[in-house]
Amino acid sequence: MISLNTFDYILIIGFFALTLFIGIYVSKKSSKDSTEYFLSGRNMPWWLLGVSMVATTFSTDTPNFVTDIVRKDGVSANWMWWAFLITGLLTVFVYAKLWRKSDLKTDIEFYELRYGGKPAKFLRAFRALYLGFLFNIFAMAGVTLAAIKIGGIMLGLEPWETIIYAGTVTVIFSTLGGFKGVVYTDFILFFTAMAGAIGAAIYLVNIPEVGGIQALLSNENVTDKLSILPDFSNTEAIITLLIIPLSVQWWSSWYPGAEPGGGGYIAQRMLAAKDENNAIGATFFFNIMHYALRPWPWILVALASLVVFPDVASIKEAFPNIADNKLGHDLAYSAMLTKLPNGLLGLVLASLIAAYMSTISTHLNWGSSYIVNDFYKQHINKNASEKELVFTGKISTIILMIFSALFALYLQNAKQLFDIIIMFGAGTGLIFILRWFWWRINAWSEISAMIVSGVISLLFSSDVINELFFGAQGFFPSWAKFPLTVLITSIIWIVVTYLTKPENEETLTNFYKKTIPGGPSWKFYFTSIVKEKNIDINYEKSWNLSSEIKAILLGCLLIYSILFATGHWIYGNTKTAISITLLVTISIYLLSKIWKKLKNNFL
Template structure:
């Protein structure tokens, strides 16, 4: 437990005051109608949306999650989420403009644009509750859990106290300010959060117990954790940490903020952009910041924590007030922050509050948009006035906050929830990628994938079948543990493909209307285009052409560029100058080539 000075309190209280002021200031305009409340009138610039995406994904559980990963699996363990860069850049260069063209209010509304009939209505209604309520509450509870741990370690707060203190202000400005309030405060939250993370890393690596970067990297507890790639001689680690994420996970798994083909709060920001180019610019900026630069301050603190707290016993000994059910390696990040001096401590606490508020406010507004647009307006009160829709949006914001806070009180660690959410979305991602470009996918395909993924995950993880196949912590099963995820993906994919071909395709008018509005292009729509031509109906706009090949090339160059930036930053920090210089040159060359391809893509969009 740390003792806050007057300066620390001034910094924290000032931050709270400014965020509340922003929420109240924009409340009048945000409350005009549901479009303003959830999309801010679709007039947001790329840089503001990009900063908002970065701030949103910088939550209180993120440094805890990274710390947990680094302490257990080393720096290379982060490939479990670094692999999502591939789908992130596919969203940038292929799907961002498609989402903006759709002009839907939420990504769930897409279902009744792409599909038709009762299955489409059911899918929209069910996903609104499934994602907007269930998954959204799970994600928010992980963030709140991290806040609870920080409160316990740094301030000696009881879990319920942290929930009350952290949640009240967040839910007030989220309910009052709407999406505009969220994005405007994200602008402030981004800079506060980054300043806190970088300041903490710089100070903590230089405290006497750590002794600077050189001493840190030479420490026996740290030396074997530094590699950016898994040990190629360790087959299990290589498969789990690198091969599966890069070969299977990025395209097959649904995870909030990293949905294949875009979706969730990332789609919400693309839909709020001024135009297609602003949607592309926002998502590209986000991916650079999210993957290339932001992880390193957290990684440095995680490595330093191994010097002071090499195991769970040392954390428990240093912080005996921590509840046994909350004890985990993710606590090490908060434990390190207790070493900060006055002033910097206040800034870092404000940055953690900023991270919490940014993520929670986004999830509240995003989840509320599903409840209002895709459930309440469609199923309960189709004739609701705009004033009524905004009121329901504000009420659902409060309810979502309460539910996630209650769940957070019974959870143990962030990595636990990350794995559960990832497994439950396994196998569904390929549909989200292909549904834009293959006419044969129908609503039943998505329904089958969604239910089979969840059911199979439950069977494998929580029944005797899973124990037989994969064993337990103390005994091995028939199959290696790393095969859980690919098996769920394989079975789910087979099921939804069978359902696709065993059910009727979507109606001709639905498919033609979708193509005419979105112009996705590609051989996957050849039958629909040819059938329309036979009836002398032209649904193709030849002006733009099919930009997916250029988009995939840009994605590949973007991956080389951002991964090079990530690796180069790491090797500069490690002091491996020769390697850092060569990878920096790779980043410059790939960045130049990417710029040339991007110019062509922008020209096609315009």
């Protein structure tokens, strides 16, 4: 357990006080109506929203998750989530402008814009409760679990104490300030969190036990973990860490913050933007920071932890009071932080508190927006006043916090949740991408995909099924579980799409007029099926797929180049770093040219 001095306490208490002040300061305006409470009046600039996206995904469980996979499988294991960059850039260059044009209050409201009848109402209500309540509680529980581990190792706190101290302040300012309070505090939380992460990485790499960057990179516990790419001689590693994520996972899975076609709290921020341009700018800034720059401080601490705590047993020996059901490689990040000096220690603790509060406050406001706009107003009280909706939002915020805190007490590590979420969303992602552009998709397509994906995931998680079908004794290799889930789910929802009726003409026409996605599928529908009628759209002008694909590819090249260049600069591979940095410059130039063309087309 660490010992805090007066300066540390001033930093931490001052940080709590500042966030509470912001929540109280904006509370009056935020409570004016539900649009203000959940979207801040739709007038947010790109830089504020982009920083908020980054701050939200910088959570207490994120460095723990990165530490866990780096210690077990090396730096290259991060490709299991780095591959989602493709999804992120698809959102930037294709879907951000569509979401902003939709003018919805939540992305779940999309269901009754794109689909019609009882199936659409069911989808909206079910997804509101499933994502806004159940799924959201899972996500927040993972964040709270990380906070519990940090509190236990660094401060000697019992799990319930961590929840009370950190959770109470977070739920107060989230309830009072609404979305505006969340975004404003995110701006402060981001810089605090980044300063703490970078400061911790620099100090911990240079402690006597590690001996500096060169000693770290040559340590026998670390040398086989350094590669940014998987070992190409290891077929299973290449398939699971590179081929499946880059060829299947990015488009087929639903994951918070990286939803195919945009969605969740990323969509909430796009919907809150001043205009389409600001929505695009925010998501692009987020993807650069999230994938290219932010992971490296965590990676360095994870690598340094292998020198100080080479295995889980050494962590247990150093921290004997940690319960066995909370013991794992992810604890190494918190264990390393106990070696920080006073002053920096206060800053890092404040940064971890910032990471926790930013993520939890976003999830609370986002989940509450689903419960209020997409369930309560639609099915409980259709005539609810704005005052009643805001009050319901505040109550649901508190309830979400309580349930997520209770669930966190039963979890062991963040990787558990990541695997569960990935499997339960397998096969559904393609619908979220195509539903904007393929008119034939209907509500039953989504319902069938959602059910099938869940059922198959549960079956494949069974020990009996695993032993029979996967692994050394089964019909398929262990890595085939995810692609099979995607394949079966995709086949079934496509068959269901053709076996059921398409949405009616009025619903499809209203959707097209509102968002103008363009493309050959819509052109076929309006020219061959409904004979244009009252639609007068230049399909070719609104459809920029070739330019958008070029922008996505150049964006991937740019951001992955920044990721690799940063890593090689840190590793001291100067020649390689210079070459990749040159590639970064070329990518920026080419992407700026494509962007000008896209911008002129949709403005």
